[in-house]
Amino acid sequence: MARSASLNEEMRAESRQKILAAALEVFAEKGYHGATITEITRRAGVSRGLASYYFPNKHLLVDELIDAYLDGVAAVVDVPGTPDERLAGIIDGVLGGLLENLPVQGVILSLVVQPSTHPIFAEVEARKDERLSLLEDSLRELFAGRGAEDPAVEEVMLRSVLEGVIYKAVVYGPQYPVEQVRRWLYRTYGLPEPETTLSGEEPAPVGRLRASDRGF
Structure with a gap:
């Protein structure tokens, strides 16, 4: 049949x-x-x-992986609620995804920054320009709703901080204090203290970050 x-x-x-x-x-x-x-x-x-x-070829594999990653990034801002609720949801979405898929984040980051594969990232980013522009506009509207003096700068800084957190977490693995960074971001943006942790467990005290040769 x-x-x-x-x-x-x-x-x-x-x-x-x-x-x-x-x-x-x-x-x-x-x-x-x-x-x-x-x-x-x-x-x-x-x-x-x-x-x-x-x-x-591997080029097309990298293209597809980065394409899916950028779709995930764009989807993170699609959360309902007030500007403050949306901002908290975006922070939690990015950091929660980081906790769940740290090795994947590391692979994508390496593909984005490597000289041999960065042009592929640029190609995919250009192809998704319309959706990424909607993401940027959505974040800028969010910050405008919070009364920001320069919503465009706020959008750039939020993405820069979150991307920096991803980078450090990739470098230092599970020892990176994602939950404490989350609470710091909440305080920095004047959001109510979160009532639960992303992992469901109380985080360990923040130690000194040192890279390990054992990976993730």
Whole structure:
């Protein structure tokens, strides 16, 4: 019996996701240059031909990974409520995602900043210019609603601070005090103190940050 079109589509989508998930793993372990399509294919459990059909080269894999990442960034601002509630939701969305997917954040960050893959990031960012502009405008409207003197600068600074937090968390791994930084951001923006933690556990005291050779 022939498979239905919807089942075929579902299987294709599943195969693509397996390949992308495997690519993230291999990029995390071996870096962009050390990763091979052969290893990604083996890790995904699919045939080389199928992987090459969807992603003929690593460039296209990086393009798709960064594309999905930017979609996630843009989606974070889509929270309802007052300007203060939205700001708290954005902070929690970014930091909560960081706690859940620290290795993924590290891979994406490396792909964004590496000279060999940064042009791919620039291509994807240009392709998504309209949606990213909506994100920027949404944040600027949020800060205007909070009475900011220069909403554009506030938008740039919020994104810069959050991206800096992501960078430091990637460098220092689980020892980075995400929850304490979250509370600092709440105080800095005059938001009510959060009643719960993002992880559901009380954070350990802040220590001295030192990089580890054991990774994440």
